Amino acid sequence: MPVPSQVSKRRGKRLVSRRALPYLLSLPALLVCIGILVPFVTAIYYSLQRYRLSQPWAREMNWGDNYVRFMSDSKFWNTLVVSLEYAFLTVGFELILGLGIALLLQKRTKLNNAVSIMLLMPLMTAPALAALMWKLMTNPGFGILNYFLTLIGIDDFRWGASPSSALFTVVLVDIWVYTPFIMILLLAGLRSLPTQPFEAAALDGVPRMQQFFRITLPMLTPYILTAALFRLLESIQQFDIIYAMTQGGPGDTLTVFQVEAYLNYFQSTNVGRSSALLLILWAITFFISNIFIKNWLRLRERARGEG
């Protein structure tokens, strides 16, 4: 039989491990949070400084002067406009195309299943590689796309090399890479919709177009919002495609947030300005995701009949 002192020791150990258990269980999450929060707080700190690595003697707190300067900096406003244009254009087109393709593939057949898998191929291509591939295809000298354009009488189309077509070109590449992402999400949504409302509508003789706008689209909206949110957050942070194809040019045509922040850090070693740019980008993404999530919750409540 154990002596009383041994029993109390065991109880003590059990008590300690029971108390420590919640902390131990949450430790991985805590470590991840620290891994995110430390750079975030550091970025805030740097963004409030005049801090260039090439001028260490001039480093000082400027308490938001980087942000104030943005207000009167036409380059910053250009960056904001271009970033938003890029994000909304890409997501808009990808939603329309993704939904269209998903509707075409909605019926579960062997062919549709095979095609939907094949259409995922661009998504498996690294965006930087896709950009290089498109850069070759759009080369005004030997690009295959220019060859096709000459067949229909369009000569000298300069794609990413011209300010008038550079945005169109990178948006096109983004659409090629990411439309399958939207398509697969919406296809999953379409195939999971209940069949009863559609059967009832068919019995009542509701036209297909009306079925789509009155039944399919409202029921699919949570999926559309989810897909749009994911893509918008990624799109507004786009770097690979734009940098690989044009380095942000010609001129300042495509100097989106990430390109500007990258150049400010790695080329100009202007840590303060680069951090401030990224924090503004964070604020924009936070604002956009909040809107989306609020709407998504509202829709869910409505679907449950709570709205």
Add this chain to the structure above:
Amino acid sequence: MYEKEKGLARDFLEGKLTRRQLIKRFTALGLSASSAGIILNMQASQALAADFDWKQHTGKTVKLLLNKHPYADAMIANLDNFKALTGMNVEYDIFPEDVYFDKVTAALSSGSSEYDVFMTGAYMTWTYGPAGWVEDLNKWIQDPAKTNPNYNWDDMLEGVRASCAWSGKPGEDVGTGDAKQWCIPWGYEQNNLAYNADMFKAAGLAVPTNIDELIDVAAALTKDDIYGIGVRGSRSWATIHPGFLSGYANFGEKDLTVTDGKLSAAMNTDVSKEYHAKWVKMIQDSGAKDWSTHTWYQVGTDLGAGKSAMIYDADILGYFMNGGDNKMAGKLAYAPFAANPDAAAPTPNIWIWSLGMSTFSKDKDAAWNFMQWASGPEHGLFGATQMDFVNPVRKSVWADEMFRERLNTSYPGYVEMHDVSAPGAKIHFTPQPLFFDLTTEWAASMQKMVAGEVPVDEGLDQLAESVNDQLEEAGLG
């Protein structure tokens, strides 16, 4: 190795034989030029050991950060000799140029001691030096206990050597004042014309000798699938520094002016505007259709593939495109180029691949042992004669008759071009910490002008205003 061959190599190193005589005798012994070079290099390494204790860091390892480049290839090909000479080990990581400088910035800014020595450009040291990431190499160069007496620092081309030194005082010219030697020149590029001799002959055109002729000749050579002139155009500082700035400096124009230690923009003078207008017209009339995405790579490969008739860019692009399996190999020729008709000689701005020493290296003396070998006259000659280590930075290598003969045979006109433009070759930019910001913006402005988004006059005035704002914000203007 056979004693006879070793004796011949020894006689050469002792000055009893000229290089030509040596090669003749090696040939008589049935040795190929490359085998002879290797034997000579091995003997040279042994001769090096006679005057200096190369073994003082035996057993130590130096780690290098390298850009994928023929200069790095030449060094790697000769590395066994260094290891035999010093008893040291060398490790290296090698990256393509697209990502190379990001890797350097990340390694240095994080204070990593992983790399002891790295390849750099002189412009980069205008950031690395003041940031405290690289060592001033004067303290090793001037220390006889640490530097081989035959290193012969004065053998380095003066303009090139000075271009790697800067006091850190914004606006003070390279190599002047209390200049710190932030890096050691390794190989360098001048900017001149390389042209397709067959295309010129077929068109009955002479090589242009100033900017106006260049515009006319480039236009005359432009056809459906061939464009007249290749120059860089991407939204990068690298668009400004080669041909463009070489011609700009030839008119006596500056990027910035320095008054009482304050910097201000100088790119909107009347002469500058006239030069810019000509440059822009040349690209619009005769440049690549996708000029705004052209880096050195496209400029070079288009010349090699026969898509462009000439380039005004780094001379070594013309060198490399005239060999290998390039379509136009053997058809290229070279010419020194002075954009200003009133200028006495060309004034090429230069790019210098150099070696820098990380401040965070744990054994700087061992790192220097490697650096002095890699930038020494023996390796320079090996690289230039056995590999593609052009352009060498040492006068002794340029004076080597076999090297000159090799170039004259395979690359006619190259040596002459180099010799004519070398006296005016140096960095023509004003050294200052915002170099990359301002030149990238300059390139972006040029893209707008070429695209017709803004007139040249207006574009340059806007650029000057923006440059002045940035200089003021950084406390430099």
